[in-house]
Structure formats: structure tokens, C-alpha cells
Amino acid sequence: MAAIEAADLRRTYKTHTGTFRRRAKEIEAVRGISFAVEPGELFGLLGPNGAGKTTTIKMLITLLIPTGGSARVLGLDVVRQAREVRKRIGYVFGGERGVYERLSGYDNLRYFAELYGVPAREQKRRIEELLELVGLKGREHERAEGYSRGMKQRLHVARGLLHDPEVLFLDEPTMGLDPVGAREVRATIASLTEAGKTVLLTTHYMFEADALCDRIAVISKGSIVAEGTPLDLKRGVAQGSVVEVEVFGVADEALERVRALGGVVAVAVEEREQAQVLVVQTEPDVELTQAILGHLNGSDVGRISRREPTLEDAYVALVSE
């Protein structure tokens, strides 16, 4: 039995436009996705902002009722057996929200220990263990409002583990953290699967998914566009190559012209300090450097390089389709 199973899962939202003439509009956030996560697996749901990652996770953790399809966690239906599901899952999301700032870290954990029904005799020991695990020992009696973003995030992780859940849902857990803080949280996540937990992680950081996940599903515009191990996804674009051009101010029209070139798979622009880097993925055996430069007339061009595709390129190609 799969630990997490989604079958043709869908979710639409109703929204309204206009002030006096209000019109109802339906937005399809998740358009029939299916996947299965095996026990003990660390599965990544990877996609850009607004792709439907958080909506999917919220349906799986019983916060949203799907408008179509079904989902099961540890064999339990997330709609009909919501309370049973909640007992056996943990949920951690990124960012600074989700903490009672006026309470100490310890009191935050104590409150949720009660809510999750952790027996009174075990609470103290469990909280101490988790404070040790997430590195908050010694700071637990300070009010959470004084914690750094990284400390709050680690407090979130500890809260999600209080009742020793079998399955953990981590929604962009390193969002907004500095590199050191993010590395600490990633180390904690890696230790979870070693302890036998099943983890579903959403992220839009490629290297994070590459480093942590056993398998990845790439989600774009509410649909899964690729699924496999990080290696499988890399292989998907390994046949082509990538041209990187450092530019200082590139017009949208120039980008469109590059995109329209024959043999171009995907185009992305990355901001790097004062410059921008135009990343163009091409099909195998196609030499487009001169053609690309030809379309960048009028822009200041810096360093030009050619390299093998990475997982990030695979991701960009998938979500640009």
C-alpha cells in the first residue's frame, strides 16, 4: 500500500471579478493529478509559484476538499476519514507565519502536543528531544517573536514531529531562509527518511529537490508534466546543450525572437548582481550561439559559455512547455 496516493485529483476555486457587476469565475488550480508515494520515500513536488503545489498538499492534509478525484494517506480517505488522517500526519510550511509569537518556543510546542494528544507523561521528554533535534535547546523559554526566521522554521519542524507522525508534508520549508539556515533545515529533513518517515516535500529550489528527493514530480499549471528520479529528469534534457549569455538589459522583444529560433527548447533569464544571464537550452547538434547574439543587437553582451544541462535546465524546459 502506498503511503500517499492521489488519483485524478482536482481543485477549482470560485472567485469574483468586478465591483458592481460581480461575475463568478472558476480557476482550476489542480487539473487532475495522479501520483503515489511509497512508505519511507522522500517525494518532491516541484513547480513554480502558482503551479498548484500548495493546493495539492492542502487537499492531502485535509484542509481543502477536492472538487474531483480522490486521495488517500496510509490507505485513509482524506475527505471521509479526515480525523484519522490528521492523527497520522505532520504538516510544516515555510515562512514566519504559523507561530504564536507571544508564547515561548516551549509553550508553542506544549500547546500543539496537547492538540495532538501526546500523553502528558511523554510531553516533556518528547519536547526536549525535538528541541535537541532542531537545535533550539537553550532558547526554548524565550518568546518566539525574538526568534530568527531560521529558528521559527526549525520550531515548525519540531511542531510537525511532536506526535511522531508516519507521514510528513513539508510545504516549501526553506522558503526565505539564509543559506546556513536552509542547510540546517535540509539536514533535518534528510534525517527524517533515515528515521523511516515518508515525506512529501514541495519546493521550487531545484538543488534542494536534487539533493533530498528519491523521486520528483514536476507540476506546472495544475498538471504533472514529468515524474521520475532526479537522474531520469536530467536525462530527459541531457541530449541538448545550454548556451549562457551575460547581458546588461535585455528587451522582451529580443527574448521572444530568441525563443522563436528553430532548435530552441527553452529560454530563461536569471538575475546575477548587476547583470542578467540569458539561459538558452537547445536541441542536440544545433549551434545557435551566433543566431542568439544576432537577436541581442542593441544589448551590452558580456561572457558567453556553453555547458551540459543540469536538473534546473530540465525543470525550466518542463515548466516552459
Next chain:
Amino acid sequence: MSSLRLLAVSWWLQFKMIMRSPFDGFGNVIYPLFFATTAFFVFRAGDSPRTLIYASFGAAVMGMWSSVSTSAGSAMQRERWWGTLELLVTTPRHFSLILLPTTLGLATVGIYNLAATLLWGRFLFGVHLTIAHPLLFALAILGTVLSFAGLGFLFAVSFVRFRAAWVLGNFFEYPVWLICGFLVPLSFLPDWVHPISWALAPTWGMSAIRESALGGSPLPDLGACLGLGLGYIVIGVLVTDRVLRAARVSGSLSLT
């Protein structure tokens, strides 16, 4: 047993949070004193010591009610802002066990409002209160606090589903002062208002506090107050699941 423990721990932590908020704290200290001052000035004009005592208890309960009605709604709104509402919903506990201690914590702050108003009246306006039945008076206050928490809980349940419902908390603040006889006796109000007054626990709580202080028999009023408070809680518990399901269907839990 575990539910009782949850209620106790949650109440204590909610109370801690309220007491640690500088703005809430300031409002809770200052607000009731304004009520008291207004009421004392208005009723002092009548030149009857009994009327002034009547007004001082009314002003005291006004403060209690204001604390519950306005904060019960904003408490849920704050959970949304803090991003904790979704976390609370993903726990396996029945949501009413999570909401009830919140409103109970707010109602407890109301006890301070009551004490502050009475002391303000005593030291600034010279209103000497003699409590005829101290034990019954204490019980009447406790019963009123519990029934206010019940009513606040009923409000809070609807605030979970409807984001803008916290405004209703403010809306209910003033009419209750009048309808429940905090400042003027119910007999002054038109007959058609009386059934509404009787359906509201604050009416009976107010009456029980006055009766116990002035030497009457507060027990029937206290019974009605507690009965109604319990009724609100039962209704709240029964509709909680339906309200939460509606919020999960509409996706309004994460909206601020």
C-alpha cells in the same frame, strides 16, 4: 480527561497571550474605565444612590461583554493573520475544543474589567458597594463569565467560516448593553424586545450579579444564565463540523 486537560492548558496559554499583548492590555485597562465614567456621570444626575449602584454593576458587566464580543471575532481573525488557523484545523481534536478555551480566556479578562470598574466607581465617584451575598456574587460572576464564553464561542464558530464576520462582534457590542438591561431596566424597553432579552444569557447574568449584590435571590437568574450559556456551547459544537466543512469546500481557511 485528556479533553479537560486540553481545555485547561489552552485556556492558560490563551490567557498568557492576551496578557502579553501591550495593545490588548492597554485597551483592557482603559476601556472599562470609560464605560464606568460615562455611566457614573449619567446616573449621578439622577441623584439616587441606588440608581448609581445599579449603574455601577451595569457598567462593570458592559466592560466584560465588550471584551468578549469584540475580541472573540478578532481572535479568529488573528489566528488567520498568524497563519495558525490552518495548523489548528489539521490537528485531530474536535475544533470546538480548540475554540472554547480561546473565548473562555477572553471572558476571564472580563473579570478584571468588572473589578476595575467597581474600584473606579469606589475611589473616583464614591460609590460604596456592599455585597449582600458575597459567595453568590462570586458564583454569579463565574456563571456570567462562562455564559459569555459560550456566546463568544458561538460567534467564533461563524467567524471561522466568514472572514468578515468579526465585524459582527463589534456590531453586537452596543445593542446588548441596552437589550440585556445593563444600563436601564428591561421594563423600560418595548414588550417585543423582551423575548430577545430573555434569549440572551447576559440578561440573566446581569440580573444574577445585581440580585446577589443587593440582597435578592440570584439563583433562578444564575440557572437561566448557565442554561443558556450551555445551550450556546451545544449549538456551537453541533455546527462546528458543518462550518469547518464549508470552509474546506470554499478554501477560506487560509484567507486573511
